Amino acid sequence: MGDKKPAAPVQPSAEILDRLFVTVQARKGADPESSYTAKLYSRGTAKIAQKVGEEAVEAILEAVRGDKAALAAESADLLYHLLVLWADTGLDPADVWSKLAQREGTSGIDEKKSRKA
Numbered sequence: 001m002g003d004k005k006p007a008a009p010v011q012p013s014a015e016i017l018d019r020l021f022v023t024v025q026a027r028k029g030a031d032p033e034s035s036y037t038a039k040l041y042s043r044g045t046a047k048i049a050q051k052v053g054e055e056a057v058e059a060i061l062e063a064v065r066g067d068k069a070a071l072a073a074e075s076a077d078l079l080y081h082l083l084v085l086w087a088d089t090g091l092d093p094a095d096v097w098s099k100l101a102q103r104e105g106t107s108g109i110d111e112k113k114s115r116k117a
C-alpha cells in the first residue's frame, strides 16, 4: 500500500565523459598531494601525453590477449587520461564531438577516396 517501486538503477552511458571532463577541469589548481589529476597537470603536457600513449598500449595489449574485462578497465584509464590531456591543452570536448558528428554517415572508404581524387 503506497509502496514506491525502488528507482531503476541508472545505466552508465557515454554521458559520464562530459561529467568527468567537468571534474578534471575543476582539478586545475588543486593539491597534487590529494588529486591525481592535479598531479598530472603539475607534471606537464608531455608527461600527460606519455600517459595517454601508455594507457593506449595497455588497452591494445588486452584487446589482443582477448581479455574483455581488462580491456574495459584499460579503456577507462585511456579515456580518463585523454580527457586530462584535452583539459590541459584547452581543447573543448565539444570540438571532438563536432568532428564525430560531421563524419557521421560518411564511410571511411568514401572519405579516403575523396582525399585521393
Ligand SMILES: N=c1c2ncn([C@@H]3O[C@H](COP(=O)(O)OP(=O)(O)OP(=O)(O)O)[C@@H](O)[C@H]3O)c2ncn1[C@@H]1O[C@H](COP(=O)(O)O)[C@@H](O)[C@H]1O
Binding pocket: 020, 023, 024, 027, 034, 035, 036, 037, 038, 051, 076, 077, 080
Ligand atoms: N577516472 C579516473 C581515473 N582513472 C584512472 N585513474 C588513476 O590513474 C592512475 C593510473 O595508474 P598508473 O599505474 O599508470 O599510475 P602511476 O603509477 O601513478 O603513474 P606514473 O607514476 O607512471 O605517472 C591510477 O592512480 C588511477 O587511480 C584515475 N584517477 C581519477 N579518475 C577520475 O578523476 C576524478 C578526480 O580524481 P582526483 O583528481 O584524483 O581527485 C575521480 O573522481 C575519478 O572520477
